[in-house]
Amino acid sequence: METDIAAATALQPHESAFTEAPEPPRPVPILANDAAALAAARTLAREFAESAAARDLNRILPVAEVERFTASGLWAITVPREYGGTGVTAATVAQVTAIIAAADGSLGQIPQNHFYALEVLRNGGTEAQKRALYRRVLAGERFGNALAEIGRRDHVRRTRLVRDPAGWHVEGRKYYCTGSLFAHRIPTMANALEDGREVAYLVFIPRDAPGVTLVDDWDGFGQRVTGSGSVLFDRVRVEPDWVVPFQASLDRPTAIGPFAQILHAGIDLGIGRGAFDATLPFVRERARPWIDANVERASEDPLTLHALGDVRVRLAAADALVERAGRFVDAAQDAPDADSVAAASVAVAEARAASHRAGLLAANKLLELGGTSATDRAEALDRYWRNVRTHTLHDPVRWKYHWIGAYHLSGRRPPRHGAL
Incomplete structure (x- = not known):
């Protein structure tokens, strides 16, 4: 074991340490309520979207963007009100995540484990630990994982x-x-x-x-x-x-798992929204209709319209399921027991399955309906597919369907861990 540890903690010949430190933390504003959090996210998303393609193309780490993200107060929205935070609902955290992910999938994912760590703290920390670590978040500290x-x-x-x-x-x-x-x-x-x-x-x-x-x-x-x-x-x-x-938060029912998973649903949903939003102007302005359609513009192609309608319906369904799942997570956080946590886990699994499929479909259809010109590297439209395909590999959607079916058919509760 000691040999294994020594090997694991040593830099390999091809590796080098990352030494760029973040800016020192600064106190963040406390957003008034859920509506204020969503509004702040929309404002930031418009800014982040302008340079998202360049960051992806050139692999530019979003150091300045993360600082602005933190300074907005959005990283403190899950700090409970009794500790000085906003204390937003689970659905709001997922929607904030989706709004940012629509603009830049990477930025949408970066705070996910910060929020996860705060949920672990809420469930397992001592009163002194909660006061100290929540205070650090309100002072502008970011948690990684x-x-x-x-x-x-x-x-x-x-x-x-x-x-x-x-x-x-x-x-x-x-x-x-x-x-x-x-x-x-x-x-x-x-x-x-x-x-x-x-x-x-x-x-x-x-x-x-x-x-x-x-x-x-x-x-x-x-x-x-x-x-x-x-x-x-x-x-x-x-x-x-x-x-x-x-360990105690694994041994007893808590909402840690479904809370973590609803944020993953928000990431997939957001990237799908971003892909759909990018598809519409491309089809209007750049794409060519297929010759068999006998129309002048791609926006008049009946099969294109059908495909766009299908994507929109699936994204709307995933959005509704995320909102619904958020209510189950809130209920499980307020009164955690075997039944409420199982119900939340399954509701979030349903949202995850829907957002997974909708996100991938939206990214695929962006390229399919855009045609060959949509593969121009300078457009960077492939980033939506690469981002959602990569993120949806976080855990297998086939197991979501398994536990959804088992729960509704025979009442079997899914296991309690971070993957459901």
């Missing part, structure tokens, strides 16, 4: 939280750490062995803690500027008040 691991076929977590006479420390390696390049703290999932049992914790580690190394090695063909690289932890000293219990 170090949750996932790769390199093995199983799902066993190998990053360790070790307690010894010298203190507490974390060691291991994480991948797909979306947002961590822009973060002030990196909530890290680590296991400790307690009474012969693996117990999970989420450790809120400062990015500048000694032994933390960030690597900008995300090389996916989509979501290219999410900052989803690796984070290495080489015997990183941690303070006990950074360590939030997570």
